[in-house]
Amino acid sequence: MAVFIEAIVTAVRLMVGGSPELWNIIGVTFQVAIVSTAFGIVLGAPMGFAMGASRFRGRSVLIALTNTAMAVPPVVIGLIVMMILSRQGPLGSLGLLYTVDAMSIAQTLISAPIIAGLTSAAVASVPYKLRLQARSLGASRVHEAFLTLREARLGVVAAVAAGFGAVVRGVGAVMMVGGNIEGQTRVLTTAIVQEARRGDFGLALALGVILMAITFGLNGLITWYQHAGERWERGASA
């Protein structure tokens, strides 16, 4: 039990003390998470919307592929990105391997299918007849799309949160393509692995507490937003 208390005390001390190394790790973690989630939204949200709201040839195959991509282990994605960015790989000349950009690319490939899959499910839950109703009142396709996203917004926010969460907690892919270089590509998860390997469980656990605090804070924010939305929809003003 003492080790846990010690870890929490260490975590607080680290954060209060403002260790430059820790802040660098947190900064890189957020940088990779935000960039890869943003690209995940750009790639995944429109695809998810299309899969959830339209019927087109090959839709079932696309849904199956997306669901499969959601389940691919991050380490496999890391391996593939590593092979592509390695010197012998097709994009080796860009020199991106073991950089934050490489980590963002790998994490984007993890977040995009999650955002696409969950957005698709959220959008598909909006009844087709509701869109037809909007059309019958004069809505264009674009108006319909906005209305659908508005109706499904709690689900879409959850999809983005899930994508962000997967990126923040991921370790396999960033380890492979980032290399866990101190001061450059080290993020919270890879730092935890590093400290645990060195036997510094207190520091590893402290980093874990910080990671959990970030995740908890994010989930708290999402939950608050969803509850506030539901409360309003159910008519707090009625």
Add this chain to the structure above:
Amino acid sequence: MTVQVTASGLALRAEGVRKSYSKRVVVDVDRVELAPGETLALLGPSGAGKSTLLAILGLLEKPDAGQVFLDGRPVSARDRGARMQMAAAFQSSYLFKGTIAENVAYGLKLRGVSRAARASAVAEVLDRVGLGGWEGRSALTLSGGEAQRVALARALVLKPRVLLLDEPLSSLDPLIKSRLSQDFARIIHEQAMTTVYVTHDQNEAMAVADSMIVMRDGRSVASGHVEDVMGLPPDEWTATFLGSEAPLRGVVTSSADGLLGVDAGGPVVYSTGELEPGTRVIAGVRPEDVLLFEAGAEIPRSSARNRFDGTVVDLRLWGVMYHLVLDIGGARVASHVSRSSVREMELAEGSPVQVVFKATAVRVRPEAAAHGRAGTAGSRR
């Protein structure tokens, strides 16, 4: 009866519309025509194709074949300008997340109406549907009847050229349904909107509509003014669906002073009309217009020309009433009788009765005449 309406004077017209899903034909109707301000009911059982026909007329569904015309101009689902002249409310209210005001103002916003004008129009229409002052409430907290009122207000506020209502009351309980159907009829007629009203309830159709098309398996089986179709269904299926008996078939034997005598294969039934003797006709009388008296009882003095000794051949429950099928000397008519009357008269199959109805209640038309008026007719066969 045929009412000729010139094509140029029509608000909405559809010709040769056909739609199939997975090779199953769900709509195959030659002609639908609505004059400005007319309310047309599309009546039929579930799966008859009513809602699909409504969606085609409302440019929400693309037909496989055929053409819809709005004010004489060919229009399609891609024609947003034409769609902007229509508005619909469906069986489920499909209210959007947000306040009642946001829901009702949705179409106005799409049309670029200013915020102040929207607020004023929303307040006015909510008042008209009995929800005045409800603007700020969440749309998801309403009862079924309230939600349907909001759905109607959302369509009415646009003052559409054509209003499309797809079974707007079918999910409501009978009390609210009855009250709302009267309200809907009043509002529609006050606004003089051209309206297509889908329902499977003939009472609702009668309360709201001027004309009707009865649909079966995607096809129109009867069409015309509501009272004509209800009073004289063209065939047995339609008659059964509308709660009456198959039409009587006979020959006009006498015609004088607007009174026709029709030999219906046994009894001579009197009707009003002008037809040449010898004309082969079909004739019908609504069950509500047929009175029953105990056999041998003295019938009160009245102007009813048709009086027969008959026999009850079938009786079954029809809502709160009994539907009785009566043999009147070789021909059959139906009558709706209250439960208490059935009990008091001790009616059962085989009971002898006296059957009375007025000549004005009997509808007659030549057998060869196409059913329905030009305005709302036709199906390919």
